[in-house]
Amino acid sequence: MKILGIVGSMRKEGRTAQLVEAVLAGAKEEDSSLKVEALHLADLEVGPCTACYDVCAKEPYKCVVKDDFQKIIRKMDDADGLVIGSPLYFTVPARLTALCERLACLAHFHDVRKHKGPHLLEDKPCGLVVATGGSDPTLVFLYLHRFALSLRLSPIYLKHYPYYGVAGKGDLQEDPDRPLHQAAALGERLAEAVKQ
Numbered sequence: 001m002k003i004l005g006i007v008g009s010m011r012k013e014g015r016t017a018q019l020v021e022a023v024l025a026g027a028k029e030e031d032s033s034l035k036v037e038a039l040h041l042a043d044l045e046v047g048p049c050t051a052c053y054d055v056c057a058k059e060p061y062k063c064v065v066k067d068d069f070q071k072i073i074r075k076m077d078d079a080d081g082l083v084i085g086s087p088l089y090f091t092v093p094a095r096l097t098a099l100c101e102r103l104a105c106l107a108h109f110h111d112v113r114k115h116k117g118p119h120l121l122e123d124k125p126c127g128l129v130v131a132t133g134g135s136d137p138t139l140v141f142l143y144l145h146r147f148a149l150s151l152r153l154s155p156i157y158l159k160h161y162p163y164y165g166v167a168g169k170g171d172l173q174e175d176p177d178r179p180l181h182q183a184a185a186l187g188e189r190l191a192e193a194v195k196q
């Protein structure tokens, strides 16, 4: 079984990556047989949906835009659980927004065209993490959560603020909310959900 972390930051060694890695390490702690991998959008080209209303509408999981999207979706399909990490870049980073846009279209047309069975990513457990310079992370969580629900993923919630997932505000080591510790705990719960 495998958990894939998607790092939506343009910095491969930033706080978003650290939070995603902490979730993956927590999952591994829970079950050492799990395979984990972090995918950095900083390394990949993902352009916006061009609203062709054609290719993915006819053939689910095909897209007219030729970039790294197919590679990402294959890895997401191959994974049993997902972690999606985003920084706050005023709103959500452009490349991650483009990925969400493209994925949401696939699920939408799967439903509209009444393609049979669950779609490729349906019901996959999913943990969310957000890094900010100090601002409140809710805006980004609301976006990611809505995206996860629109894709019919199964988000893992926290029992305390910010509820949607783990937030790191500023220096992760200095933050009294101990986001790296919380991220590891989220990873353990994600591993449990994946095994069920």
Ligand SMILES: Cc1cc2nc3c(=O)[nH]c(=O)nc-3n(C[C@H](O)[C@H](O)[C@H](O)COP(=O)(O)O)c2cc1C
Pocket: 009, 010, 011, 013, 014, 015, 016, 017, 087, 088, 089, 090, 091, 131, 132, 133, 134, 135, 136
């Ligand atoms: C374009 C851009 C916009 C940002 N906007 C905000 C913001 O509105 N509030 C905030 O607290 N931090 C903001 N930041 C800071 C990042 O959220 C913060 O540095 C975060 O750690 C970045 O994630 P990373 O460490 O994974 O790169 C912004 C950063 C960038 C590059």
